[in-house]
Amino acid sequence: MTAMMKAAIFVEPGRIELADKPIPAVGPNDALVRITTTTICGTDVHILKGEYPVAKGLTVGHEPVGVIEKLGSAVIGYQEGQRVIAGAICPNFNSYAAQDGAPSQDGSYLVPSGRCGCHGYKATAGWRFGNMIDGTQAEYVLVPDAQANLAPVPEGLSDEQVLMCPDIMSTGFKGAENANIKIGDTVVVFAQGPIGLCATAGARLLGASTIIGVDGNDHRLAIARQLGADITLNFKQCDVVAEVMRLTGGKGADSSIEALGLQSTFEAALRVLKPGGTLSSLGVYSEDLKIPLSAFAAGLGDHRIVTALCPGGKERMRRLMNVVASGRLDLGLLVTHHYRLDDIVAAYDLFANQRDGVLKVAIKP
Amino acid sequence: MTAMMKAAIFVEPGRIELADKPIPAVGPNDALVRITTTTICGTDVHILKGEYPVAKGLTVGHEPVGVIEKLGSAVIGYQEGQRVIAGAICPNFNSYAAQDGAPSQDGSYLVPSGRCGCHGYKATAGWRFGNMIDGTQAEYVLVPDAQANLAPVPEGLSDEQVLMCPDIMSTGFKGAENANIKIGDTVVVFAQGPIGLCATAGARLLGASTIIGVDGNDHRLAIARQLGADITLNFKQCDVVAEVMRLTGGKGADSSIEALGLQSTFEAALRVLKPGGTLSSLGVYSEDLKIPLSAFAAGLGDHRIVTALCPGGKERMRRLMNVVASGRLDLGLLVTHHYRLDDIVAAYDLFANQRDGVLKVAIKP
Amino acid sequence: MTAMMKAAIFVEPGRIELADKPIPAVGPNDALVRITTTTICGTDVHILKGEYPVAKGLTVGHEPVGVIEKLGSAVIGYQEGQRVIAGAICPNFNSYAAQDGAPSQDGSYLVPSGRCGCHGYKATAGWRFGNMIDGTQAEYVLVPDAQANLAPVPEGLSDEQVLMCPDIMSTGFKGAENANIKIGDTVVVFAQGPIGLCATAGARLLGASTIIGVDGNDHRLAIARQLGADITLNFKQCDVVAEVMRLTGGKGADSSIEALGLQSTFEAALRVLKPGGTLSSLGVYSEDLKIPLSAFAAGLGDHRIVTALCPGGKERMRRLMNVVASGRLDLGLLVTHHYRLDDIVAAYDLFANQRDGVLKVAIKP
Amino acid sequence: MTAMMKAAIFVEPGRIELADKPIPAVGPNDALVRITTTTICGTDVHILKGEYPVAKGLTVGHEPVGVIEKLGSAVIGYQEGQRVIAGAICPNFNSYAAQDGAPSQDGSYLVPSGRCGCHGYKATAGWRFGNMIDGTQAEYVLVPDAQANLAPVPEGLSDEQVLMCPDIMSTGFKGAENANIKIGDTVVVFAQGPIGLCATAGARLLGASTIIGVDGNDHRLAIARQLGADITLNFKQCDVVAEVMRLTGGKGADSSIEALGLQSTFEAALRVLKPGGTLSSLGVYSEDLKIPLSAFAAGLGDHRIVTALCPGGKERMRRLMNVVASGRLDLGLLVTHHYRLDDIVAAYDLFANQRDGVLKVAIKP
Incomplete structure (x- = not known):
């Protein structure tokens, strides 16, 4: 029997709701991460409003802080139970685009271009969570190309302190x-x-x-x-x-x-x-x-x-967390509100309407 | 009695004509160059048509090949009689802009900005010949900041071979x-x-x-x-x-x-x-x-x-002439027509109307 | 029964010899390539002489041109039978070092440093063929991180024309x-x-x-x-x-x-x-x-x-083969001699002693 | 009658002493600056000891803070009486080297090279004060290429606050x-x-x-x-x-x-x-x-x-003084001692022997 989890999914323009979805299976290069904290981004609001199209039923969100639940067979150097983050953009560093200096653009996806009848590579294709694959506003998220994208959280840093690293x-x-x-x-x-x-x-x-x-x-x-x-x-x-x-x-x-x-x-x-x-x-x-x-x-x-599109990858995340760990910058003050995943619809309502001086909302399953 | 020379001047939109002007006096940082070959640029056509405004009576043209006639008292390391070119843009390399990496923008000229009521530095202020001071379509031209801008022509290169270096x-x-x-x-x-x-x-x-x-x-x-x-x-x-x-x-x-x-x-x-x-x-x-x-x-x-605005300065000119001298590139084939300075009105007519497969016109006093 | 292949192995200082070794098994991120042409590098001569230490029994060589024999389960976008090369250096582009701008240095290998008692990352760890894993002077080679390292050969280019791309x-x-x-x-x-x-x-x-x-x-x-x-x-x-x-x-x-x-x-x-x-x-x-x-x-x-250490990866190889395909450069003239893999001992003898005006030797199984 | 000033001059190895010298005449591109504060650098100690050779009688020192006493005829945009600094290195920004990205190396000085019998350009030739021309440990200093090198001190900054800008x-x-x-x-x-x-x-x-x-x-x-x-x-x-x-x-x-x-x-x-x-x-x-x-x-x-050699020029100095003015950094704490120019021999004695926790010494005429 497949284990199930709660996830915030895009239903239709104007509606993001909690739903039950199967906990995903883990391929050789993946990692399953149990989310401990995530947040809502301005882009998620565009998705909510239908201004940025995603597939119906897709789990939204792209800012994961969590714990490794299960590692793919080919992923080495990590332990299950380890606290990690991953970038909002999880590039495929094996791609031509990444080797050519633009990992966030990925280059793996060839799409028809309406204008010229020809085909072109999709820009921003390194952005996968909550865009091309299920995202982080859920109990679990599957991190693709985990060897390149899982970044261990240094000891002593709280979820809130590293919550801004993946994206903003x-x-x-x-x-x-x-x-x-x-x-x-x-x-x-x-x-x-x-x-x-x-x-x-x-x-x-x-x-x-x-x-x-x-x-x-x-x-x-x-x-x-x-x-x-x-x-x-x-x-x-x-x-x-x-x-x-x-x-x-x-x-x-x-x-x-x-x-x-x-x-x-x-x-x-x-x-x-x-x-x-x-x-x-x-x-x-x-x-x-x-x-x-x-x-x-x-x-x-x-x-x-x-x-620019947001840079990702474990080295980028490592550097950003170093900046936090060294005391150069504390972005904790941007986290103005806390919500449980169960209350995510209310969190969206607050954030989308920019009420109550909200800057960022921490969401915890 | 002031010695006189022929020069092509902007009279009014639609009219660039030959006129007699005094040969300019030479300040301590200037050099007077006797023009042996110059050319007409697309920008000059904009000036001719009145699309790019310059002062009435200004000598036009910004691509000099010639011979040093007289050096300012503070200019060292050159000889009168030496063949030289200078860039279309003659930057003031002592300026803040030049030291800040943008010599062509100069930064010496503060102008009122219509929009905001405030003042701003004029972009492109390194372009002086035929724009802010008298230009090269004349028998003589005064090169400002000559120590920085006079570039000796290597032996063995003809005027036509280096005529494209100053600008295009x-x-x-x-x-x-x-x-x-x-x-x-x-x-x-x-x-x-x-x-x-x-x-x-x-x-x-x-x-x-x-x-x-x-x-x-x-x-x-x-x-x-x-x-x-x-x-x-x-x-x-x-x-x-x-x-x-x-x-x-x-x-x-x-x-x-x-x-x-x-x-x-x-x-x-x-x-x-x-x-x-x-x-x-x-x-x-x-x-x-x-x-x-x-x-x-x-x-x-x-x-x-x-x-970008065209880079100038003697080091830039030296490098470009090296490219020609090393046989990497021969731009002589772009010189499709020759005219005497006396016939410059006809040359403008040909060039402005892009007749006869014209690419560039060599003008010789 | 394990299928066997011929391979040139390091036996001891002064001796590189042909031996029979099992054709390697293919993991999810690997590709097995059947070598059609390879060559000998100056570094191989250092290995032969014992000046650069490698494990006894290791297959030497790091310049592969060949055909995909078998793809790992997680490698996509290639076909078995396709002509490919791979760089002499096959980086792990998922590594911290690669994401930090130094893919050839890899950064995956932590080694004791004699001097200070501490440990340090091994430089040049992206060089794997004929150094840390079996190399290319064999009938088959296993390409690690194949998704990042397999580079298809453009139609119309011969093995000799692309043989210099992987390394020199x-x-x-x-x-x-x-x-x-x-x-x-x-x-x-x-x-x-x-x-x-x-x-x-x-x-x-x-x-x-x-x-x-x-x-x-x-x-x-x-x-x-x-x-x-x-x-x-x-x-x-x-x-x-x-x-x-x-x-x-x-x-x-x-x-x-x-x-x-x-x-x-x-x-x-x-x-x-x-x-x-x-x-x-x-x-x-x-x-x-x-x-x-x-x-x-x-x-x-x-x-x-x-x-610098030689850059690798499929994007680098793609660019170098483009240079060849565009006619900018023909390095075929560097291939002065041809040998069969069976005669590789003689090829080493010629190359190590720089006889007969040798520059590079093509070796074909 | 020539006006005279006090200046610290190199006499012979081991001896830097105060002497009377004429106040220099001002050429068209120079500025005469009345020194209000200067300091001693480690390089000056090398000169004192005879480890770095300079001409006998040369005024030493290369870190000027002062007031414009007189401007050359071709220097515009400054006023006599204005507080200024200049870099330890006063490049000739009209030189090939400066236009080629290495202003501190200048490139104006061709010197015989003992080794090869040929001639080579002198590195570090942009360093002129106290090296190739009279320096700043004096009542007055002549700033060459003043248009490029005079940097006005922003209001509100003390001599001590900008004293480190020219060099360290x-x-x-x-x-x-x-x-x-x-x-x-x-x-x-x-x-x-x-x-x-x-x-x-x-x-x-x-x-x-x-x-x-x-x-x-x-x-x-x-x-x-x-x-x-x-x-x-x-x-x-x-x-x-x-x-x-x-x-x-x-x-x-x-x-x-x-x-x-x-x-x-x-x-x-x-x-x-x-x-x-x-x-x-x-x-x-x-x-x-x-x-x-x-x-x-x-x-x-x-x-x-x-x-690297210390960068100079008015734009560099402007940026460094901005860093100080913005409160990013206060180097005033490096000024551990104050001396009058009359007592400079004692100041050298303290500084050369690194007594009394000395970091930098402010010298005032």
């Missing part, structure tokens, strides 16, 4: 890494939600000396100052581009990080740049973007626009 | 350098005018193994094959994006180079990319650009978009 | 890639054996415009000129350092590549550098190296010394 | 920048003198999460912990290599920084590295170095050894 810390830090930060730089971070806050903290960690956090919510701006912003600007109260130009003596910022996904923030992130500056984009956009000619110096400004 | 070779190669080419890459170059042809040659020089040249003119595609393209596609005869996907087995190109400045080529250059690929843009755009959501993987494709 | 082409090219070559550079390559010749070809492919090949053998220097050297210097007939300084007008070379493994070549490779230059080292050294103070500018010369 | 902060930070630090790295810094302390602080600023400071002096190790070291090791009390291996679980450090200039520290810095790691060397060595074969993995370890 990795994504936010990547935004800072892509921003080409040099010692003494001025960096502007647009939007101070969980990912923007991590980008702010990452910019601080990488040596920027003037970090300007932008948001419309003063509470978030206060947290931005705690996590590393030197200056914060509420876009409802000032002209952000003009203010950055004033602060930099007309030079413009060395780089900017877009952490929201709107035309307005993308455009402002370009307008604040110095000639030669870098726009590091983290947002998930939902419509075509416009690059204004003037902000782009007609294409002659030596600008760079760089995008 | 430097620009085209920069397009290839920005494309992040690795050995074995597939690179698509959109448009095979003089700059696109140099980008094609540059991609070859940097180790790409499948170079796909795109244009609508079969004659230019034939030259592209001579200069390094493995495959050429006439966009009038095929769906370029679909064809690149077919040629790469659905993977997409590692990088693309845009060398025209239109929405259609920019967009195609994005659509042909693999996830993780780089779009290196060289075009001078004349309107806002659109980034289609699907081609951009909603911002999650680990894409890079990089723009 | 990958190594030589890495030497050029590590040399930080920019368009217009002067690069000096010390030693023009098979790897040095590939470094010369790689430097050409990457845009160096003055490539100086150094060796004591005029025949090898002639091949160097065929593969890309602009200038060759026979160290028996000139003072190489003085000559490079003369050729560069006293500036020194932008970079140098050491492809032999001796103090004398290492030191010369440092002495020819400009301040700010890069020494890319490929040699396998057999004793402590000395860095002369003067050549090193007392540590103040902004010099870089970079070492 | 720039050098120490460069050591960290060259160490290729990524978020989460383990970095070992050998020697915690002023430069090593700055390297420690720089590693912290760049995102290393485990910084191990090594020295034999517990007082310096205590300061190292204040400036960013997570762990400190006294080499007199433990086997540093073994301890680093223990702390990293046998993996080795991601990078190491050598900040002393001895064989023993260089060698240990290599032995602590992981395969694939980087040794960033800052030391000024006084004899040939040995690279032990085992520590170097016989040349196969994907190791990098990178050296």
Whole structure:
């Protein structure tokens, strides 16, 4: 008889619900992890609303903290019972894309492209949990390519302390890494939600000396100052581009990080740049973007626009947990609410509506 | 009495004419160069048409080959009578921007920005000849920051052989350098005018193994094959994006180079990319650009978009002339026509209307 | 009954002999490849002489060209009967080291370090064939982590054309890639054996415009000129350092590549550098190296010394075979001799003694 | 009548003394700076002892904080009376070397090389103060290439707060920048003198999460912990290599920084590295170095050894002062003693003999 578990599944647009599903079987390169804590991401809300399509019945969620329940026969160097996390993105490091420097893009999935009649590889194919395979908002999750993706949690760190590593810390830090930060730089971070806050903290960690956090919510701006912003600007109260130009003596910022996904923030992130500056984009956009000619110096400004998908893999997770373990950064303060898996529908309701000052919600089976 | 010279000046939109101007006085950091050969660039045509505004009476042109007539008192290591070139962009290497890695952007010029009421540094301010100071379509040109910008021509190279170094070779190669080419890459170059042809040659020089040249003119595609393209596609005869996907087995190109400045080529250059690929843009755009959501993987494709202004300076010129001297590349074949400075109005007429298979025109005083 | 095969095994210093061994069993992540062509490397000669220790009875050789005989149960996307190669180095791309940017170093093997009593990870642990597991000079070889390491041979390429890809082409090219070559550079390559010749070809492919090949053998220097050297210097007939300084007008070379493994070549490779230059080292050294103070500018010369182990993996092999398929480089001319596997003892005798102008020997079962 | 000033000059080995010299005349690209504070560097002690040769009568010192007294006719954008610093290294940014990415190496000076009879460019030629031209331990100093090298001091910063910017902060930070630090790295810094302390602080600023400071002096190790070291090791009390291996679980450090200039520290810095790691060397060595074969993995370890000379220029200085102004780092605590210029002989005596816990001495005319 197949053992069963509870899992939050996508039913239809507007409905994510708890259901009973079989605990998955473990192949030679897999690991079964018993979830102790997981969380809800902004992307999950897009899924809930039907804006990002996933298969009906799929278990959602992609941020696992747990304990190894069972290891595949070919997975070595781990023990059952060990506390682990895995990245939101679990790349296949054997893929061409991974060996070519883009593990998150994977490259294993060839899909028809409507436009040209030809076929193309699917971008973002390294994102599997809650997208292409069952995710983490469940009692158990099956980690694919476990040898590459299981990352042991250092002793002394709580679930809440490492809960941001799989996704928002990795994504936010990547935004800072892509921003080409040099010692003494001025960096502007647009939007101070969980990912923007991590980008702010990452910019601080990488040596920027003037970090300007932008948001419309003063509470978030206060947290931005705690996590590393030197200056914060509420876009409802000032002209952000003009203010950055004033602060930099007309030079413009060395780089900017877009952490929201709107035309307005993308455009402002370009307008604040110095000639030669870098726009590091983290947002998930939902419509075509416009690059204004003037902000782009007609294409002659030596600008760079760089995008990213969250990096994964056990080495990335190891490094992020080291940052936490060394006391460089405590993201525990982002966990504003706790829910049981049984109450996940209520958790979605809170998070999707951004009530009660919520930043991140810890979910425990 | 001031000595006079002939110079091609911008009179008003539609009119560039020869005029008599005083031979300029030489300051301590300048050099006066007697022009032996110069040429007309696509940008000059924009100036002619009034699409790119310059001061009335300004001498146009930015591609000098000549002989040192007189050196400023603080310029050392050169001799009067020496054959030299200088870059189309003559940066001030003492500027903050140059020391910060963007010499072409200079950073010396603070200008009011209409949009925000604040002030910003002018991008592209390293471009001085025929833009901010008198240019090269004249009997003499004053080279600013001469210590940094005068580049001696190696023995044995003709004017025609080095005439492309100041601008189109430097620009085209920069397009290839920005494309992040690795050995074995597939690179698509959109448009095979003089700059696109140099980008094609540059991609070859940097180790790409499948170079796909795109244009609508079969004659230019034939030259592209001579200069390094493995495959050429006439966009009038095929769906370029679909064809690149077919040629790469659905993977997409590692990088693309845009060398025209239109929405259609920019967009195609994005659509042909693999996830993780780089779009290196060289075009001078004349309107806002659109980034289609699907081609951009909603911002999650680990894409890079990089723009460039032509690099200058004596070290850059030295390297480019070495490439010519070593026999790696002969761009003499791009010089399709010769005119005397006295006949420059006719040369503009030919070049602006792209008659007679013209690629580049050598102009000699 | 276990099926048997012939294999060249290390017996004792001075003796590599053919023996019968069982055809290995195939685990879930392995592939069994039937060898059609392999070759002998300089490293194999070190093993033969007992200078590099391997286990008695180990099958030697690390350069496989062959046909997939059997695939492990978890290996997908390949077919039995398909022609493939694999790198001399078959990394475990799931390892921490691979995810950290050094796949050839692997990082899976923790070994006692004699000096400090502590333990350290073994460098070069990604090199498995003929070092840590049975190698390729046999009728069959078991490829570990096959999903990451099997590289299909493009149609139309012969065994001889791809035989250099697994090791010497990958190594030589890495030497050029590590040399930080920019368009217009002067690069000096010390030693023009098979790897040095590939470094010369790689430097050409990457845009160096003055490539100086150094060796004591005029025949090898002639091949160097065929593969890309602009200038060759026979160290028996000139003072190489003085000559490079003369050729560069006293500036020194932008970079140098050491492809032999001796103090004398290492030191010369440092002495020819400009301040700010890069020494890319490929040699396998057999004793402590000395860095002369003067050549090193007392540590103040902004010099870089970079070492490398041959890169492996299917994406690397795919790129190298693309270079061959595109006609950029034909290394077939390095295959000077052919032997049957049955005659491998004679092949070793020829190769180890460098008789008859041998460069590389093709061995066919 | 020529105005005179006091200056500390090199008389002969063992003797640096105050003397009267003429205040220098100002050429078109120079600036005369009235020194308000300067300091003594370890290099000055080498000069004092005759270990590093300079011309007799040369004014020593290379760390200027002062006020612009007079500007050359071609220097724009500054005002007389403005507070400025300049780098210890004042590069000629118009030089080939600077445009080629190595401004500190300058490349303007061609010198005979004893060994080969040929000529070579002098490394470190960007270092001019107290080496090739009169230095800063005087009432006035002439800053060459002033347009590139004068850096205004931001309001609110004291002389002591910016006194480390010209040399040890720039050098120490460069050591960290060259160490290729990524978020989460383990970095070992050998020697915690002023430069090593700055390297420690720089590693912290760049995102290393485990910084191990090594020295034999517990007082310096205590300061190292204040400036960013997570762990400190006294080499007199433990086997540093073994301890680093223990702390990293046998993996080795991601990078190491050598900040002393001895064989023993260089060698240990290599032995602590992981395969694939980087040794960033800052030391000024006084004899040939040995690279032990085992520590170097016989040349196969994907190791990098990178050296550096202190970066200069106004943009570098601007960035470093920004780091101070933003409160990221206060190096004021390194200034342990104050002397008047009149008492500089006593200051040398204290500093050269490292008495009284001296780290850096502020000298004021």
